[in-house]
Amino acid sequence: MMKINGLITSGSGKGEYFMSQDIYTSQFKDKLGFIPFKGTLNILIEKEDLDKIHSIKNKNSEVIKGSKGFGNVLLVEANLQDNVKGAIIFPAKTTHPEEFLEFVAAEGLRKSLHLRDGDSVTLNIKE
Structure with missing residues (x-):
């Protein structure tokens, strides 16, 4: 597992809408074993950690397929x-x-x- 630290931050509020779409929820259930909460937790990471994130995303991501105007979503377990x-x-x-x-x-x-916004959190990401 790779550890990445970050800070909680507010997002645009759009995650709630997208996470409630059937096209996504059924696929998340299949791949993760649960239906995600209708919203995302936004975590701001250091720019120095972006290479690690890109590497993991390119090697270990799974695809949630979009349709009817909804785009694909990559996911990495963490x-x-x-x-x-x-x-x-x-x-x-x-x-x-x-x-x-x-x-x-x-x-x-x-x-x-x-x-709350500004709180420090740690992600353990599947490599």
């Missing part, structure tokens, strides 16, 4: 804070800069882990 199973997702269509990672899990992590 854990947040050593104990929350989930995945980092890489939507083909995104407005975020590449140092913003989107993490999905079965529950709303801001509430369950009491996370």
Whole structure:
């Protein structure tokens, strides 16, 4: 597992809409074993870690296929804070800069882990 540290940050709010689409939820269930919470946890990482993220994304990602105007999404399994199973997702269509990672899990992590913008978190990413 590769460890990447980052800071919680607010996103655009669009993740909730996309994560609720049937085209995605059924495929996430098949690949991860759960239907993700309707929203993503946005984590800002250091630019120095981008090469590691690119390497993992290129080697270990799985594809969630989009259709009818919805783009494909790559995912890489990861854990947040050593104990929350989930995945980092890489939507083909995104407005975020590449140092913003989107993490999905079965529950709303801001509430369950009491996370706020600026809080430090660690991702353990499957290599």
